[in-house]
Amino acid sequence: xxxxxxxxxxxxxxxxxxxxxxxxxxxxxxxxxxxxxxxxxxxxxxxxxxxxxxxxxxxxxxxxxxxxxxxxxxxxxxxxxxxxxxxxxxxxxxxxxxxxxxxxxxxxxxxxxxxxxxxxxxxxxxxxxxxxxxxxxxxxxxxxxxxxxxxxxxxxxxxxxxxxxxxxxxxxxxxxxxxxxxxxxxxxxxxxxxxxxxxxxxxxxxxxxxxxxxxxxxxxxxxxxxxxxxxxxxxxxxxxxxxxxxxxxxxxxxxxxxxxxxxxxxxxxxxxxxxxxxxxxxxxxxxxxxxxxxxxxxxxxxxxxxxxxxxxxxxxxxxxxxxxxxxxxxxxxxxxxxxxx
Numbered sequence: 145x146x147x148x149x150x151x152x153x154x155x156x157x158x159x160x161x162x163x164x165x166x167x168x169x170x171x172x173x174x175x176x177x178x179x180x181x182x183x184x185x186x187x188x189x190x191x192x193x194x195x196x197x198x199x200x201x202x203x204x205x206x207x208x209x210x211x212x213x214x215x216x217x218x219x220x221x222x223x224x225x226x227x228x229x230x231x232x233x234x235x236x237x238x239x240x241x242x243x244x245x246x247x248x249x250x251x252x253x254x255x256x257x258x259x260x261x262x263x264x265x266x267x268x269x270x271x272x273x274x275x276x277x278x279x280x281x282x283x284x285x286x287x288x289x290x291x292x293x294x295x296x297x298x299x300x301x302x303x304x305x306x307x308x309x310x311x312x313x314x315x316x317x318x319x320x321x322x323x324x325x326x327x328x329x330x331x332x333x334x335x336x337x338x339x340x341x342x343x344x345x346x347x348x349x350x351x352x353x354x355x356x357x358x359x360x361x362x363x364x365x366x367x368x369x370x371x372x373x374x375x376x377x378x379x380x381x382x383x384x385x386x387x388x389x390x391x392x393x394x395x396x397x398x399x400x401x402x403x404x405x406x407x408x409x410x411x412x413x414x415x416x417x418x419x420x421x422x423x424x425x426x427x428x429x430x431x432x433x434x435x436x437x438x439x440x441x442x443x444x445x446x447x448x449x450x451x452x453x454x455x456x457x458x459x460x461x462x463x464x465x466x467x468x469x470x471x472x473x474x475x476x477x478x479x480x481x482x483x484x485x
Contacts, residue, residue, distance in 0.1 A: 163261055172258035179387055181483045182394050185439040190229045191222075191393075196236040198243045198359040200338070202321040204405040205360040210424060214358075217428035222435055225452060225474065230435075235354060240338055240361055250350040251343070259349075263342025265366035267317065268333055272366070277306040279368050280375055287372055291446065295376040295457050305375060309366075312378025315410040316364055327364075341367045341381050348386035348396040355391050355438070356431075362402035371444065373457050377403075377414075380459065382430050385437040387485045395438050395485050399431055404461060414459040426461035429468060436476070443480040453479045 185191060195215070199205055206214065215232040222230040238246070251260045265275045281302035284292060292300040299308045317328040328336060337343040341363050348357075363381035374381050383399035403411060404423050418426070429452065436442040436453050445453040449467070451474040456464040468474070 165262055168254065168258045168261060171255040175255040176387065176484055179389060179484060180394070182441040182481070182485070184441050184481070185228070185393055187227045187229075190231060191439065193230065193232045193356055194235045194354040195232055195356045195358055196238065196243075196354045197234055198238050198240050198357055198361070200240045200321075200359075200361050202323050202325075203360050203402055204407070206358075206401065206405070206424075206427075210420070211358065214424050214428050214431070217425065218431045218435070221428060221432045222439075225432060226435065226440065226476075228435075228439060232356075240359065244337065247347050247350070250346050251337075253346075253350060256346050256349040259342040259345035260337070260340070261342075263345065263367040263369065264336075264340045265368055267313075267328060267336060267365065268330070273306070273310065275368070276310060276366050277302060279366065279370060280306045280309060283370060283372060283375060287446075291372070295372050309375055309378055312410070312414075313364070313366065316378060316380070319406065319408045319410065336365070339364045341365070341384070344384075344398055345386050348398060349388055351388060351396045352390040355393065355396055356434075357396075357398040358401065359398065360401050360405060362400035363398075364400070364402070372446075373455050376457060377459050382456065382461075383434045385434055385485050393438055397434050397438055399427065399434065401427055403459060404430075411459065415461060416463070418462055422462045422465075426465050429465045430456070430461065436479075437482070437485065440476060441481050442476065443482050445479045448475050448478070451475050451479070 197211060211234065215234070219230045219232060222228045251257050265272060265279065269275065284300070284302055284305060289300065296305055299305050317326060319327050321327060325332065328339065338361050344363055363384070365379050370379070380403050381400070382403060383397060385395045385397035388394060388396040403415070404418075404427050407417070433452050433455060442453050444455065445451060448454055450471045452468045452471070453474060453476065
């Protein structure tokens with residue numbers, strides 16, 4: 145998924161040793177250009193999704209029964225809303241530490257390593273706030289005043305939007321896991337990759353066995369190409385689909401369930417208190433949104449507020465579900481197609 149604004153210094157902020165970012169970027173762009181254009185998946189054949197479940201044992205989680213309910217809900221929604229005969233099979237269960245150890249070689253593999261070395265604005269970078277402000281200013285220029293107000297409320301100028309973004313992200317990272325340790329701090333900074341959009345982008349582009357990762361971790365942090373809704377949420381990317389040259393649907397995706405499952409004061413305030421059933425329903429509908437990308441190759445939509453093709457504009461996931469669940473026509477035919485994820 146091409147959502148980056150190249151900021152050369154990031155190669156030094158996010159990596160253990162300097163890399164030639166221009167050379168890496170050129171190789172990565174050539175790789176993307178050589179990928180075949182995306183093809184819409186036909187509805188007259190069954191669709192099989194292989195899923196890996198990746199767990200941080202210290203965070204709120206979905207047990208086996210909960211995951212099976214989510215899979216069944218996604219299958220039913222894909223049939224009802226999109227017309228696909230979908231089957232989800234969980235083919236792997238792994239801890240987050242073991243999973244990242246297994247995929248570690250991908251972070252050294254050119255060209256797909258580029259997102260992992262270039263996208264992240266590290267929480268520990270000495271110039272973090274300036275990089276965040278620069279990225280947000282560039283993102284806000286892409287949208288009308290009305291659209292900015294819809295997503296950001298009164299905080300529509302870059303300085304205010306950056307301040308609120310950092311306040312929200314600070315609150316999330318300060319949340320305690322089951323051991324009493326913050327999600328991310330100087331004591332566990334080596335785990336920053338677990339929350340990094342760029343690292344997950346590299347992982348998905350190199351995956352050969354599964355089509356989706358479901359994890360109780362989340363993509364939470366700053367990167368140098370955040371879309372408007374991620375900025376509005378304080379750095380939360382609920383899920384995404386990435387290019388993949390190996391899997392049958394030309395992509396692989398991940399869904400980070402932590403923002404759905406956490407009952408921390410921050411998420412209660414931003415999202416609302418949800419029952420277990422409501423959390424599972426929100427995860428299923430968000431997954432359906434991602435299948436609009438993976439199977440139908442639909443672009444991100446900012447226009448139709450009641451369509452499943454529009455990502456939740458904030459963290460009020462179940463309020464978004466109530467809106468899209470009631471929609472009879474999601475205007476799929478009016479949402480553009482992507483050539484690459």
